Amino acid sequence: MSGVPKLEITGLGKTFGSGRSATVALRDINLTLGDNEFVSLVGTSGCGKSTILSIVAGLQDYDDGKVLVDGMPVEGPGLDRGVVFQSYTLLPWLTARQNVEFALKAAGHKKRDCRDLADEHLKLVNLTSFADSYPSQLSGGMKQRVAIARALSYRPKMLLMDEPFGALDALTRHQMQELLTRIWEEHRLTVLFVTHDVEEAVYISDRIVVMGMSPGYIKQSFDVDLPRPRHQRMIGSDEFVAVQRGVMAAIRGESEPA
Numbered sequence: 001m002s003g004v005p006k007l008e009i010t011g012l013g014k015t016f017g018s019g020r021s022a023t024v025a026l027r028d029i030n031l032t033l034g035d036n037e038f039v040s041l042v043g044t045s046g047c048g049k050s051t052i053l054s055i056v057a058g059l060q061d062y063d064d065g066k067v068l069v070d071g072m073p074v075e076g077p078g079l080d081r082g083v084v085f086q087s088y089t090l091l092p093w094l095t096a097r098q099n100v101e102f103a104l105k106a107a108g109h110k111k112r113d114c115r116d117l118a119d120e121h122l123k124l125v126n127l128t129s130f131a132d133s134y135p136s137q138l139s140g141g142m143k144q145r146v147a148i149a150r151a152l153s154y155r156p157k158m159l160l161m162d163e164p165f166g167a168l169d170a171l172t173r174h175q176m177q178e179l180l181t182r183i184w185e186e187h188r189l190t191v192l193f194v195t196h197d198v199e200e201a202v203y204i205s206d207r208i209v210v211m212g213m214s215p216g217y218i219k220q221s222f223d224v225d226l227p228r229p230r231h232q233r234m235i236g237s238d239e240f241v242a243v244q245r246g247v248m249a250a251i252r253g254e255s256e257p258a
């Protein structure tokens with residue numbers, strides 16, 4: 001990794017609450033993401049994946065350590081980081097296009113640019129013909145595509161995604177993985193992706209970071225050397241399964257080599 005890392009987390013610690021009700025969520029987290037890297041965080045429920053993501057997003061404060069994006073400390077949310085959650089977080093009274101435009105206006109874009117940028121990014125997620133539809137008229141996958149279009153519309157260099165496909169059926173989930181991989185390959189974003197699904201993590205990531213808990217810590221890191229572009233047919237190949245097994249063993253706490 002050369003130059004300043006895109007994301008550099010050192011000695012990160014986070015405790016929720018205080019006194020007898022305190023929960024130490026994270027202790028001494030060290031994690032570096034290079035430019036254009038796609039890294040997934042996996043681990044047992046409660047190990048602190050979402051807490052790390054929301055700290056990097058600037059939505060959560062922290063107690064110890066440093067969190068730097070492009071060498072600058074994270075001090076709150078910023079347009080350099082797009083965030084996508086599992087819940088679609090769309091405004092139900094606005095159309096798909098208006099949802100994206102709303103975010104752009106809030107980010108300070110001129111009104112006349114907002115429509116062009118919204119349309120450009122709805123096209124990127126193959127939703128041009130649904131631009132005038134309301135969230136209630138869209139499927140779960142479509143709503144999540146609007147959320148991705150919105151997160152990408154102000155052209156962040158980093159995308160932070162917390163279980164973005166967790167609520168979708170298996171087929172839609174695969175389609176969304178394909179779409180995200182294509183967008184990432186074309187736009188060369190840095191992505192930090194939280195998932196419970198190890199197959200998904202292997203399919204889309206350059207690297208998988210396995211966390212342990214109580215308090216949350218980084219157990220092991222796995223490079224995914226599968227060639228790109230990835231194809232669903234790679235799932236089940238010997239190489240794919242070897243990484244998948246190594247990650248699952250690390251999550252379970254067994255010491256199977258990667």
Ligand SMILES: Nc1ncnc2c1ncn2[C@@H]1O[C@H](COP(=O)(O)OP(=O)(O)OP(=O)(O)O)[C@@H](O)[C@H]1O
Nearest residue numbers: 016017023025043044045046047048049050051052
């Ligand atoms: N706002 C909060 N107040 C108190 N404790 C919290 C808060 N948010 C998270 N925690 C605690 O911090 C720890 C890490 O939670 P976090 O949601 O980051 O885990 P996670 O790995 O993302 O879990 P999951 O996979 O279930 O989403 C847990 O023990 C959780 O109970």
